[in-house]
Amino acid sequence: MEGLFFNVNNGFLEGIVRGYKSGTLTQSHYASLTQCETLEDFKTQLSATDYGNFLANEPSPLSTATIADKATQTLVDQFNFLRSNSVEPLSKFLDYITYGYMIDNVVLLITGTLHERDTHELLERCHPLGIFDTMPALCVATNVEELYQSVLVETPLAPYFRDCLSAADLDDMNIEIIRNTVYKAYLEDFYNYVSTIGSTTAEVMHSILAFEADRRTINITINSFDTELTKEQRAKLFPAIGRLFPAADDIDQVRQVCENVGEYRSFFDNSASAQSNGDLGDFGVAAQLEDRFFRMEVHLNKLAFLQQFQYGVFYSYVKLKEQEIRNITWIAECIAQDARDRIHDFISIF
C-alpha cells in the first residue's frame, strides 16, 4: 500500500532527489580533479560537472573556503527546494534532518560565546541548514537554564534539552556532555519518528541511525578515556538505539565490543598492526577510525538508494552530498597547500 500511494505526494521529489544523486561526482571526476595543478584548473574541472558555473563569477584568486561555501550553498539550495515542495510527513522528515545541524549550531554558538568570540563571526560559521530565527540570541545566555528558557523553548529542539537542564555551569566539558545528551535525545526521537512513517522508511533509516548512534557511542567512549567522566555518566550519554554498549577502559576493550558486530569488525583491522608498531598510538587509531566511520556511513547511505518509496533517500542524499563537499574541500586544500601525497585520502562515493 505504501508503494501505491507514495508517488501521489512524494513521487516528484523522489525523482528530483534521485536526479540530484546522479549528479554526484564519480570516480572519473575525482580522478581528473586530483590531477589539477592549481585551483583555477580545479574550477575548470568542476564546471564540467553538475556544479556547473557555481564559481564562474568569483574573482580570480580562489580560496578553498569559497569553494566549500559555494558547494554547501548548492546543497542548501537543493535542500530548500525539496523542503518547500514537500508536504507532511515528508516535510517533517526533512525538518528532522535539519535538527542535527541546529544542535551543532547551538553548541558552536555556546562554545564560541564561552570563549568570547565575535558573535557575527560565529554566526557566519554556522551551518546554513541549521539556522533558525532566534539563534543569535543564544549568545546572551550564560547557563543552560537560561539558554533553555530564553531561546530554545520555542525551537523544535526544546524537548531534547529538557534532559540536560541540570548541568549547571557552561564549561567545555559540560558543553560536550550537553551536546551528546541532546544528540542522543535527537537520535532516539528521530528513530521513533521514522518508525511511524512506513515500514520501508523505518527499515532504511533504522540501519543508518543505528550506525550513527554506534559511531557516537564509540567516539564518546574513546574520547572519555582519561577524563573525569565516570562509566555511569558515560553510559547515560549512549543512545539507546544502535548495537553497541561498550563499557571499556581502553581501546582494546572497545575493539572487543566491536568484534561482536559483524559489520563493525573491520574498523579495527589495521589498527592492531599500527599499534604494535607504536608509532601512531591511540590518536592515530582514532583518526583512522573516523575515516572508517565515514566510509561506513557512505556505504549505508548508498544502500538507501536501492529501495524505492521511502524517505531514506532524502536523508542519504544530504549526507552523501556533505561527504562530497568534504571531498572537494579536501582535494582543493591539498592542491592549495601542495600536499599531493595525501590528495587521494578522500572517500569517493560512486
Added chain:
Amino acid sequence: MGDDYPTLFRSEQMSLMQFLIPTEVAHDTVAELGELGNVEFKDLNPAVNPFQRSFVGEIRRTEEMARRVRFFESQIQKEKDVVPIRPLYNSAPLVTVGPSAAHNIDELDVTLAEHETRLVQMNDSYKTLSERTRELVEARHVLRETAVFFEKAETQQTDIRTSFDDSSAPLLQHDDREQQYLSTVQFDLEFVAGTIDRTRISTFERVLWRVLRGNLYMNHTDITEPFVDPATGTETRKNVFIIFAHGDALLAKIRKVAESMGATLYPIDANADKRSDSLREVTARLEDLETVLYNTGVNRRSELLRIGENLAKWQDVVRKEKAIYETMNLFNYDVRRKTLVAEGWVPTRDLTMIHMALRHATEESGTSIVPILQELRTNKTPPTFTRTNKFTEGFQTIMDAYGIATYQEVNPGLFAIVTFPFLFAVMFGDIGHGLIIFFAALYMIFKEKKWAKQELDEILGQFFYGRYIILLMGMFSVYTGLMYNDIFSKSLHIWHSGWDFPESDGVSYAVSNGHMYPFGVDPAWHGADNGLVFTNSYKMKMSIVLGVIHMTFALCLQLPNHIRFKRPLDIYANFIPQMIFLQSIFGYLVVCILYKWSIDWSTRDTEPPSLLNMLIAMILSPGKVDAASQLYTGQGFIQVVLLLLAAVCVPWMLCMKPYFQWKEMQMIQGQGYVGLGHRNGGPRESADEVLEIEEEGNGRVIVEEMEEEHEQHDFSEVVIHQIIHTIEFCLGCISHTASYLRLWALSLAHAQLSEVLWSMTIEKFLGMSGIFGTIALVMVVVFWFSATVFILCIMEGLSAFLHALRLHWVEANSKHYQGEGYLFTPLSFAKLDEKE
C-alpha cells in the same frame, strides 16, 4: 565533387580535410573559418586532459575577461535608470585578427581590468557612503520616533504627578523647586533605542521578553519608506524600537541580544534639548553626505554609460576569442612545433570558399605563409549536413528529431514539406480554423525580423520556430476544409447543390435535380439525417487511400538509396517483393475503393459489397466470392492470384538476401581472400602503433582507423536481421494501414467538436431579439470565438500535429529511413550567438 545546386534531397557531400597552419596565423585562420562557419574540427588529442592542452592559458585569460564583462552586464542591469547598451552592429569593430591582434587583446584586457577596478572602487565607496547615509537616516528616524514616545510619556507622567500632588499634602519644603526640576528632567528610566528588520521584530520581542522575564517596556513603530541596498537592489523595511528597562545588567543584555539579532543601536539622550541638537546635527550631516552620494552616483553612472558604449563589442570579442582558443586546443603540433595540424569535415562544395578564407586570413595577418589544405582519404562516415533556410528549417527539424539521416541518404525532410501539412490538414479540415492558424502564422512571419532578435518565452518561441509549418498547415487546412465543405462546422453554398428537398410533412427525402456539385462535399449533406454516415464512410475510405499512397511513396524512396549506395541486391531482395506485397493486398483494396465509388449502385441489382468483409474473405476463403456481394466479374480468380503473389513475396524477402550474401562469401573465400580485420590486419596495426609511439605528441597525424566500419560477415546475424526485417514489414503493412485510419478518426472528432461548440453556444442565441438578445449574442460570440481558438485551433491542432508527426515517423519512415547519421556541427560564430 558535389552537385551543382545544394539540395535537400540528400545531405551535402563532405570531405575530411587536413589543415597545416603555421602557428603565427593559426588564430586568424580559425577566426576566419569561424566567421565562415562550415568546418567541423575533430579533436586530435582526445587523450589529453582539458587543462593540459596547449592554449589553456589563453582560455583562462578570456574567461577572466568574460567574467569582467559579465560583471559589467549585471551592474548595468541592476541600474534602475536604463543604461543604453550600444548594439553590436552600431559599434566600431575591434580588430582581433592581423598583426595588431595581440596588442588589441592585451589592450582590451587592460581596459577591462581598469574599468573593473574603477567600478568596484566606486561601488565600494558608494556602498559605504550609502551605508552611512542609511545609518544617519535611521538615526533621524529613531530620534523622531523616540521623541514621540517621550512626549507621550511626559504628558502621562505629568498626569501621574499632578494626581499625586492633588491627593496628598506637599511633603517637602522645597516643593516648588522640585516642580521646576521635574519639568526639565522628566524621568530617569534607562532605555535602549535602535532599528531592526521588520521581519525580525516579533522574534526580537519574544526573545527579549523571555530573557528579561517580562521586565521591560517596549515600543516600536514602522519606518514607512524602505531602505534599498545599493549593491543588490533589494528592499528592506525596518522598525524603530525603544526599550525601557531598569538596571545595567538588563540593559547590557538587551544590547547584546539586539546586536546579535542584527539590530542597530543609536545613542539617544533622554534630554529633549540634546535630542533636538543631535537631530539637527544628523540632518546637517545627512545633507552633506547626500551631496557626496549624489556625485558618486553620477560618476558611477557615467562610468557605466561608458561601459555600455562598448559592452556589446566586448562580449562579442570575448566570446569569439574563447571559441577560437577552444578550437585551437583540438589541434595538434607537427614535429617541429612550427605548424598546427588540424583535421575537420568540410562540405565539398565549400572548399573554394575555405581556400579563399585561408588566403584572406594570411593576407590579414600580414605573413606570406599560406596554410596548406589537403584532402584525406578516409572510410569514416562523414557527418550529415543539410543546408536549410528559414522555411525548410522547421520541417527538417521534425525529421531530425526522429533521427539524423545517414550520410547521403534520401532525406525525408524534403517531402515532409508537403506531406506533413497535408496529413495534418486531412485531420484538421475546416476553412475557418485553417484561416485562423494561417493568419496567426502570417502575423508571426511579418513580425519575423523583430521577434527573431528578442527573447521569446518557451511556448511562444516554439510556435514562432514552426511558423512556416503552421503557415502551410493553415493553407492546406483551408483546402481540405473546402473539400469537406466545413467552415466553423457550417457549410458553404458556393455552387448549385445537386439535391433538392421538396416540401413535405414529417420526413423529407432529397431528390436529385441533375446538378453535379463540382468541388468538395455537396452542402445538401449538411444536416441530412444520414450525413454522418456518408462523411464517415467517405473519410474512412479516403484515409485508407491516402495511407496506401503515402506508404507506397515512402517505400519508393528506398530505390534512390539502393542505387546511390550500389546495393542492387537490396532492390531485388527487398524493394521489389515489398512493393508487390503491399500492392497486392492494400493496393488492391485502394483500387476496389475507387472502383466502388465510380459505380452508380442504384442502377445495379446487387447490393454494394462491404470492402472490409471482402478483404477478410479474400484471405480467409480464397477463391470463393459470394455472388450477392460481388464487385466485378472474375473477382475470385484475381484475388487468388494476388494472394499467391503476396504469399510468394514472404519467402522471397526472407531467403534471397541471406542466400546471395552467403554465396558471395563462399566465392571470396574460395578465391583465397580473407577479411582485412582478421589476420592480415594485425601487422599493419602494430606498425601504426609503433609509428604512433615514435611520433608521440609531436605532429602525429591520425589517418584512418581501420577497425571502424569493418563489416563482419557473420552469417547468422544476416539471417536474423533479415527475418526480423521481413516480419516487421509484413505485420507493419497491416498495422500501418490500419494506423492511417487515425486520419478519419481525428477529422471526424474535429468536425463533431466544432459542431457541438456551435450548437451549444451561438445557435441558441441566434433567435433572440431585442437589446438583451444582442448583448447575449455578442457575449456568446466572444465565448465561442475564444473556445474556437483555444480548444479547436490550439488543442485540436496540437493533437492533429502529433498524429501527423507519428504518421511520418512510424508509418512512413519505417519504410525507408535509416537515420543513423550524426549532425554536422561546425565552428560558427553565428551559432555561438544563438546559443547565448
